[in-house]
Amino acid sequence: MKSCLLIAGEKSGEEHGLSFFSQLRNLQPDVKFFGVGGDELEREGLELIYHLKDFSTWGISEAIKKIPYYYKALKRIEDEVERRGCKTAILIDYQTFNLKLARRLEKKGVKILYYVAPQAWAWKEWRAKVLEKCVDTLFCIIPFEKKWFMDRGVSKAISIRHPLLDHYEEDLKGFFRQKKDLEKDEVNLLLLPGSRNFEVFGLLPNYVSVAKKLKEKFNVKVSIVKSSSVSVHGYEPYAKVFDKEYTNDELTVALKEADICLAASGTVTLACALYEVPTIVGYTGSLLNEYIFYQFVKYKGFISLANIVHNKEVFPELVTPYVTEYNILKRALRLFENHEHYNEVMDTLATTVKTISGEDISIPEYMSKKISESYEK
Template sequence: MHAPRIMIIAGEASGDMHGAKLAQALRRRCGDVELFGVCSNAMKEQGVRQLVDAKTLSVVGITEVFAKLPVIYRAMKTIKQTLRDMAPDLLILIDFPDLNFRVAEYAKKIGIPILYYISPQIWAWRQGRVRTLKRLVDHMAVILPFEAMFYRRHKVPVTFVGHPLLDRIPMIADPQAVGDIDGPPVIGLLPGSRQKEVATLLPVMLEAAALIRKKRPETRFLVSCSQSVDRDLVSAVSDPYMKALNLTIVPGPVDRVFEQSRLLLAASGTVTLEAALHGIPTVIIYKVSPLSYAIGKRLIKVKYIGIANLIAGKQLQPELIQEDASPENIARTVRSMIDDPALLQRMSDDLLDVRKRLGKPGASDRLASIALSLV
């Protein structure tokens, strides 16, 4: 009997990070497991053989997908050939529905079991896709408690494994230490993990930073540069502002920005939940093409876009979406927060409470157990 062969597809930076943790957990349980798939640096470092570089695939918004179709087509060709030639014992799909739904259709046809980890946000929009998942997927492993209820309601096999961020982000020992008000305010700018996202959001964030600094000249700004984003792009956008804003580019893990920041401006996504688990008050910024936004607005079924806000059922992190995400509105929102230390502390306390609703650490280990049970 051959060693288990598992193919993993993670199309974005957060999925690659979670896939790397899964790879570690699988190897702890089965040292000779063979892992390969669509991934980026984090999974490669854990010994996952890369078939397609995930950084070439990620997009933001509905219409932006069309520009990536030739790249997605080439990736699908590689994936299909690998599924046929390698015949993996299990296919694990991590979020990224634009590609993963197509892959699931093909894998189902040739009889490969499918475990879907980190649900697409079908509970938020285009809920009819749950019927597709029910038809294609052998098991869903979800990371948010309300997702499990959604899938059970639709009779899809599901396990709530807890959120993988809990394994990486320790419990804050002293909540009062979060948001230290001593010294000049430091604001972290987190423009996203995709090239298009950074090109769209970072200029807006920097213009807002310039307005904030006019009123609070002592303020410092840090720009996070994700490993999945070209450093030259971040530098080209930031360079005109470097001296005027006392700006520092911080490459690599976003934790380096969290450690220094009193407040964050962040692109919508997983990073906003990371910020919540660190107890850092955050303003969420979301902008896509006008057509993407018009389509999405008609389809979205939830009140908030921030994950922490969805979990809490109220707005803990202010959300500035599309036209509301102007430099002036961003600056006004941020100034109202940094001018009120008591408000910042209350926001921090509320964000830290979100952790209690995310289950217990060990999501990757629980997922690995499910995966090996399906092999």
């Protein structure tokens, strides 16, 4: 029986897989799909060799303890591929594990389709060499990645629509962002200080101070999206500052009503770009993360997803220790008082959907063709 391996070793990978798996199965009804995934992929017809929960770890120490388990899993999957005569493997994200697996499977002549390119342009550039040697097709969600990887020898790279667009596309239908005169109009300033305690405790005090200064000078209303995963003590001291509060589930409502935003770095910055909200981005990490970043990461480019996909600074970025009231306020005032700059930002944000829409290609049909070709040889 024809078979195809699929590896989605974490929840985000399963969500990526669900975007194409059902249609792929319909196109290849005679192919048995097996591998690693979660409950949803199993319901769609994936035979689980491992459940993605088997691969989850919390913290560095647990990950180290689990290394022997991962190597046993690599060997078992490799043996299953050989036993089933599998010719194609779809490896979704989960870079550390999947790159090791790709090396092993390539030696057995398995065609590797790698879905969601690792950010080798940011750190561990050597991964591009592994992909060059092992991968038949690399699927990229950041627009510039296709050229970056192909310039480094990857034979085939495809630019695909960013998964976040799938999440917001329906809500964005019919949405139109009206430009404002921030100096004269009423302005809704939205605070998005993050979903982790260290982010909120690190960013919110300065964000609130800036909000107060802006309220003194302009007609500003202040709103905030509060995360249920953050201690209430992170928000309580500033309760009187907020004119409106939103929950996590109300993020899209908050973004539609916002005119300018102060946000923590993360995927939310791309959501801000999709809803065309000029944003100032702050990054504060745990002490361990900051140490690792400054000691080992050579990447000196953009940190916010919105700037990365546009490949230029659309949103000002401030990284610890530069996330100060003075620096944030300076960049906010430029948006309020420099109309030309504000209009340039808004014009760029209006192109975000198009920028991350990817090539006009059907992923299920492309993968189906690759599976069929692998059995024609």
